[in-house]
Amino acid sequence: MGNREKPAVSGEPVVLLHGFDGDALMAVVRAVKSVAGEAGIDPGSIAFTTTTPTNLEWKIKALIREVRKEHEYMSKTNTPPQ
Numbered sequence: 001m002g003n004r005e006k007p008a009v010s011g012e013p014v015v016l017l018h019g020f021d022g023d024a025l026m027a028v029v030r031a032v033k034s035v036a037g038e039a040g041i042d043p044g045s046i047a048f049t050t051t052t053p054t055n056l057e058w059k060i061k062a063l064i065r066e067v068r069k070e071h072e073y074m075s076k077t078n079t080p081p082q
Helices: 022-038 060-077
Strands: 014-017 047-050
Touching (some): 014 022, 014 060, 047 060
Parallel strands (some): 014 047
């Protein structure tokens, strides 16, 4: 009643990584995508993010919303040419 809070976050997958260097980060991303594909999950639907000094202060709901929003935008604008 009168609560205008945004709806709960979607069930779309988000992977948050903290403390990985470049090579390890890419290895984890590749591994997650591989296992996701084997599990019947579209690897392209997974939004990956790393922590930053700024987002470490955010509530998890806000972080997930922002990461999903950015993922959807990048998925639409970075479609490879056919």
